Structures are given as structure tokens and as C-alpha cells.
Amino acid sequence: MGESKFLPVRTCIGCGKKGGKADFIKIVKNKNGEVFVNADKEIFGRGAYICRDGKCVAKAEKKNRLSRTLKLSDCADIYQKLNEIIGD
Numbered sequence: 001m002g003e004s005k006f007l008p009v010r011t012c013i014g015c016g017k018k019g020g021k022a023d024f025i026k027i028v029k030n031k032n033g034e035v036f037v038n039a040d041k042e043i044f045g046r047g048a049y050i051c052r053d054g055k056c057v058a059k060a061e062k063k064n065r066l067s068r069t070l071k072l073s074d075c076a077d078i079y080q081k082l083n084e085i086i087g088d
């Protein structure tokens with residue numbers, strides 16, 4: 001049993017691009033149902049990744065990708081926060 005060399009591949013919920021975690025903004029819902037966007041510490045829970053690109057946020061919102069991935073009914077605040085982080 002050596003150290004694991006496994007590097008998880010992240011996929012953008014907007015465009016489907018794959019990459020490492022540094023390429024994306026991470027959205028996590030912990031077991032208490034609290035949602036963290038771009039947290040500066042590791043949060044354990046159900047996670048989603050999205051490019052730092054407003055087009056991906058718009059795509060994900062249109063297709064309700066975040067709701068499905070995180071099992072949340074209303075993600076409007078999260079999309080708003082993502083847009084704030086990305087700016088334009």
C-alpha cells in the first residue's frame with residue numbers, strides 16, 4: 001500500500017470541460033445542507049465544479065445543473081454568488 005497517486009478529475013457543470021481543482025470554482029454542500037462557494041478551506045460533502053467563466057454559470061443555471069448535482073431546489077443565490085466571484 002503506497003501513497004495514492006489518484007488525482008480526481010473535475011468536470012465543469014456548465015461546459016463539461018475536465019481539469020484539476022485549481023481550474024474551477026468549487027461549490028460544496030455539507031451534510032447539514034449548508035452551501036459553500038469557493039471556500040478557502042476543505043469542506044466535505046457533495047461538490048460541484050464550474051469554470052471561472054460567466055458563460056458556464058449561465059449554462060449551468062439554464063440547465064439546472066447545480067440543483068441536480070447538489071440536490072437543492074433553489075440555487076439562485078449560489079449562481080448570484082458565482083457571478084459576483086467571476087465578475088465581468
Ligand SMILES: [Zn+2]
Pocket residue numbers: 012013014015016017050051053056
Ligand atoms: Zn465550464
